Amino acid sequence: MEKVINKLPLDKTLRRHINKNKMQDYLWKIVRTILIIGICFVIIYPILARLSLALRGKEDIFDTTIIWIPKHVTLDNFRVAAKLMDYFSAMKNTIIIAVTCTILQTLSCTIVGYGFARLKFKGSNLLFSLVIFTIVVPPQTIMIPSYLNYRFFDVFGLIELITGNKGVNLIDTFWPFIISSATATGLKNGLYIYIFRQTFRGLPKEIEEAAYVDGCSIFKTFYKIMLPNSNPSIVTVALFSFVWQWNDCFYVGQYLSKTKVLSTQLMGLPSAMNFIDGRNPIYDNILLNAGSLLVIAPLIIIYLFCQRYFVEGVERTGIVG
């Protein structure tokens, strides 16, 4: 391109104009690179700082010459933090909850979202505005009734009739998560329904009509034609739901008191540290950092594998209204 322009018989003013534009382009490129690197640094810095702290051995604590790279690299801090948090049993519970919720929520939200997008019935718009309403209401407003709901769980008084007790106690089981996920009213499910509704509305009507003409039933059209076409949204929602469920400490703190999960174990780490010897504030801080890294490490590993789908996926999700 440049060579072509140089060969062209252009007059001086025009050539100067082209050069000026090129200058501006270069300048903008430099500014943009600096900005992007700067923002990336702001995001990554805390993780690196945590890692550098968490890898320090006990000898390094009071060594002021160390800024980034510890002299005595050790994994002991992770070991101690993992032991204090009861890491592996907590992780097992967290994985069970997150995976069940992800599968159930993605499933129920696609179905409900499709119902709202393509299968119109009287009052469906009104119901959809109620979906938006559920996003707006802070979950704390219904915290206590839902706690009592699961504490004395009963289906139309049937359980009381049979056993004579006032409902069953579902606190400290996984049932609250299963029930709310299956009915698409779990953590941030209103948002997922919204995303799926927008996606399905964005798909061309013609492919659906072609399927009907060929004799597909409504349900078969849904899972043979519409579902495969909305893969990016499904990946996005599944990732969101897994990550948010993993990090959630509100619902977990509400429904589980004895069952250990990672987020509540991490919050309990400061009090768990009261039982170790050789405490000092900096060592405590190192342990907290190691604990935090242990909680997010599985997420980062998963993200490394599916960020490609995620970053590409969202471009086509049609989150856009």
Add this chain to the structure above:
Amino acid sequence: MTKKRLTMSQKKGIMGVVFVSPWILGFIFLFAVPMIQSFYFSINNLKILPEGYTLQYEGLGNYIEALRVHPTFNRILAEAVGNMLVNVPLIIIFSLFSATLLNQKFKGRTLARAIFFLPVIIASRAITTVETGDYLKTVASSMGADMGGMFNVLKGFQLEETLINSGMNAKLVGYLTGSVNRIYQIVSSSGVQILIFLSGLQSISPSIYEASHIEGATRYEDFWKITFPMMSPLILTNTIYSIIDSFTNNEMTSLLNIIAFSNQDFSLSAAMAWIYFIIISIILIITTALISKKVFYLE
């Protein structure tokens, strides 16, 4: 007897109800009923016993206690609203700006995107609680400045003094330096917003830009005359999302949790949650009304 055949739209309607029914069940039993119950609890005094719970009518007593008697409720509520007012405009500006950057073509774009969305993955409430909790504050103060200030690297104190000395309005300076200190907080809470803006930017047809280039528009004009108006519906969506997001994870929600589950004062917590909900709704209604006047729709 001949079966009456349903039309396609009737069939669709019935299937629609079937498809939506899980949510309807969930909405009624896990949302609407608890919502009404929560209001009912807030005007009663709730006591939990091993075999059930008892209620005693209190009227507006809990609301009055929350607003007049409780030592920190008002302060935390005001802080939550204040933080939201400062953060949300910054989040919107930052995320629109980053989305425009990430939408351009450059080397390493995938990597940059992956890093920009990383905060969505690692934004754990548990970690921020541990870090900002009273516990760590005492630790940080006993540790001295070098390590305690690890996460406050971008402090703007000197800048603040210089600006005030140079005769600028103290409030404006406070906002500016406050926003510098908030950079990490803002960057880490705008992941989803960047996603939404980015997918919006990709839906703008490139032919509009081509036409404007032929007319001789610069890139700067492109942004303000094309990108910004086309993005305005999403600015509304993102503002609402950011407001809700900032209200669902803050000190207020932990206060509600503590009152309900540590102090076992369920009714007071329900009353506070209702006050909180009403204030959020008012803020949302006002912002939606203000922004939707300016929103531009292509159709």
